[in-house]
Amino acid sequence: MGDIRILRPSGLDALITELRSRGFRVVGPTPRGDAIVTGEIRSASDLPQGVGDSQDAATYRLRERGDDAYFGFAAPAQSSKPVFFPAEEVVWRGRRDHERDGHFTVERDIPDSAPIALLGVRSCDLRAVQIHDQVLAGRTHIDAHYVDRRDGTFVVAVACADPAASCFCASMGTGPRPAQTDPQTGAASYDLLLTEILADGDHRFILEVGTDRGRSLADAIATSAGDDADRAAAIAVTDAAAAKQTRAVDAAHxxxxxxxxxxxxxxxxxxxxxxxxxxxxxxxxxxxxxxxxxxxxxxxxxxARHRVWDxxxxxxxxxxxxxxxxxxxxxxxxxxxxxxxxxxxxxxxxxxxxxxxxxxxxxxxxxxxxxxxxxxxxxxxxxxxxxxxx
Incomplete structure (x- = not known):
């Protein structure tokens, strides 16, 4: 059995506070207008508590769940991609120095160096980040800005319990439960994995430790010991989520x-x-x-030269x-x-x-x-x- 613990909902604030105290900018799902988006999280009150979503072909709506689930939705409207690979960024800036005969100086723009903590990232989006790691950072010519932003990322993944009608991650082998390691590199996929459980009036998170620094953070907040039965309950949640999915791609062919x-x-x-x-x-x-x-x-x-999505x-x-x-x-x-x-x-x-x-x-x-x-x-x-x- 791995390191399994129980985190109460009241401990989410302690988790976020601890991440911020260690210098991380915490990014996760938050309601904004009529959508759940990926944005900065300063406390548990920023999370979409009690908010679900309905997604299908050409359809996106938020809905009230009628419970206190913090992660009771399928996926934010936008993934974690813009966190490391923004839709627009300055590559370099140049200025003319009239005191030096009009000499033109070019300087590379440097991204914010604060490390990112992804909180509540879904398995599909976590796998997408791993794909970008190979595409943008794993080849001969790397994307320097991506590497700067991605360096030192702390991942608190959340297993998906409520897939949308448009989801088909189960057929792609990318969810609803995240793989423990990156299938390409073998590196740990997450530092901590949370599975939210609401059953018989008991609201808790099953916390699974994925790395030593995940363990260090878990040790710093109030948790209780978990066991094999808790891990089985977590797996049952994602197995049920996979069974709900009606769309699929035949990935083998x-x-x-x-x-x-x-x-x-x-x-x-x-x-x-x-x-x-x-x-x-x-x-x-x-x-x-x-x-x-x-x-x-x-x-x-x-x-200035800007790089923008195309x-x-x-x-x-x-x-x-x-x-x-x-x-x-x-x-x-x-x-x-x-x-x-x-x-x-x-x-x-x-x-x-x-x-x-x-x-x-x-x-x-x-x-x-x-x-x-x-x-x-x-x-x-x-x-x-x-x-x-x-």
């Missing part, structure tokens, strides 16, 4: 399905519905496409030598889903989708990646392009 479907008539069908609005890519926790924008003031004395659904994204290489919505949708569910595996050794379902929820046309993948599989099988798939 989807790579080959997409490779065999380059000329499928399904692309015309989905293009007739797709608005190329870029919503799916902007809420996706693994998309990392960017462009740069250079700006200067009216005097020409100050300039999308493969944008016509200009593939603009090369006088025109876009993917002119049609059909070509752009095919590029997106084929990269996510096939070429990403060729490129990085894993699929680029974690089953969070945000692309389904936030698509105004209600296009469902799981149904598109299934339809492509059926058509490829019928055409004899691949063998029968599940």
């Amino acid at each position: 989807v790579h080959d399905v997409l490779r065999a479907s380059a000329e499928s008539p399904r692309w015309e069908d989905v293009a007739s519905r797709c608005l190329a609005c870029t919503n799916c890519t902007l809420v996706c926790p693994t998309c990392f496409c960017t462009t740069v924008q250079d700006v200067s003031d009216l005097t020409g004395d100050h300039a 999308s493969c659904f944008s016509e200009n994204f593939s603009y090369i030598h006088g025109g876009p290489t993917r002119e049609s919505t059909k070509a752009r949708y095919r590029q997106w889903i084929t990269h996510k569910l096939s070429a990403w595996e060729d490129q990085f050794g894993m699929l680029g989708c974690v089953g969070c379902g945000r692309c389904i929820t936030w698509c105004p046309a209600g296009i469902d990646i799981t149904e598109e993948a299934a339809a492509l599989g059926r058509m490829a099988t019928a055409a004899g392009a691949i063998g029968a798939v599940g």
Whole structure:
């Protein structure tokens, strides 16, 4: 048995206070307007206590749960991605020094150095961060700003008990319970794992220690000893959550399905519905496409280069030598889903989708990646392009 403890809801404030006292900026789910977003957490009162969500194709609504659950929702509207990989950031700033004959000085912009504590991060979003670790920090040319922000992250993961109708993490092997280690690197996935239990009037968190520094923090707050029965109760919560999920991707075969479907008539069908609005890519926790924008003031004395998120659904994204290489919505949708569910595996050794379902929820046309993948599989099988798939 691992190190298992019981944390009472009143101990959440102590947990947050202890993290902040150790120099961490605590980031987690918080209600803002009509959505649960990822933002700074200063106390337990910032968490979405008693708030749930209803998500389905083109549908997102908050709802009152009628209980005191702090993490009784499926996932925030946006993932943890912007914490380490913001939608817009300054790469460098330049200024003209008139005292030095107009010499132009360029300085790299330095991100805030405060380490991050992710509180309440879901398994799907945690897996997405691990994917970005490989894509942005694990190759020959690293993203220096990402590495600066990601360095020293403390992770307090929360197992998911209430998946949305749009969720399909169970079929992707990315949740609802986070893996103990990163499948690519073997490093610990989390420092602490919480599973919220509300049963028979007893509200508690089963706390599982994942690292030595997680143990150090757990030792500093009030907890009681847990046992094998508590861990079994935690696993039962996520097993039940997985059983609730009705959407799925056939992860074992989807790579080959997409490779065999380059000329499928399904692309015309989905293009007739797709608005190329870029919503799916902007809420996706693994998309990392960017462009740069250079700006200067009216005097020409100050300039800056900004890196901003871009999308493969944008016509200009593939603009090369006088025109876009993917002119049609059909070509752009095919590029997106084929990269996510096939070429990403060729490129990085894993699929680029974690089953969070945000692309389904936030698509105004209600296009469902799981149904598109299934339809492509059926058509490829019928055409004899691949063998029968599940």
